[in-house]
Amino acid sequence: MKTDAKQRATLTRMETAHAETARHLAVIERQVEARAERMTTSSRVKARQFGRASATWSRADERDVQANVAALRFARRGEIDALSQKLARQAGAIAAHCVRCRINEPAGEGVS
Template identity: 50%
Template sequence: MTPPGGPAPAARIRAACSEARSHLARIERQIEHRAERRTITAKAKARSSRRHQAGWSPADERLFRELVELLTFERRGDIEALS
């Protein structure tokens, strides 16, 4: 028999915390993937004549970071609810 307020509530709290971290990580991955897709699309439109150029320029990286910030701001409600 477990005492009231014993290990069972602590285990539930740990499980809920772990689940919230998992959801936050999933949201972060979604934001980064969406920002990457948008950056690649913008990059392709801007450089349609240079097909063989590999890698990202500093401007591409800057655009990616700006898009990550924008998408994070758009998802702030979900992020705050899980935090």
């Protein structure tokens, strides 16, 4: 019974580390997108008409944002790739641990 508790504790630690890595990757993605938007806004200096019927974001702006996102992702590709690979390794380790220890249900559920 004690080993079952240890196995579940190990699984919980592994899942927590996986979630933290996923959060870190999501933070990087948000940073890239926010930076790309700021870069587009500051680079496209033009007279914008503000009013009810006027759009403040054009198709050209959207193309620039996408280009900036691609450039920023390329610049941070090492970090993004490392975290993506780490996520894959962690997911594999979690799956292997569950198979090895015969754990089928998530850690939050108890055995009835």
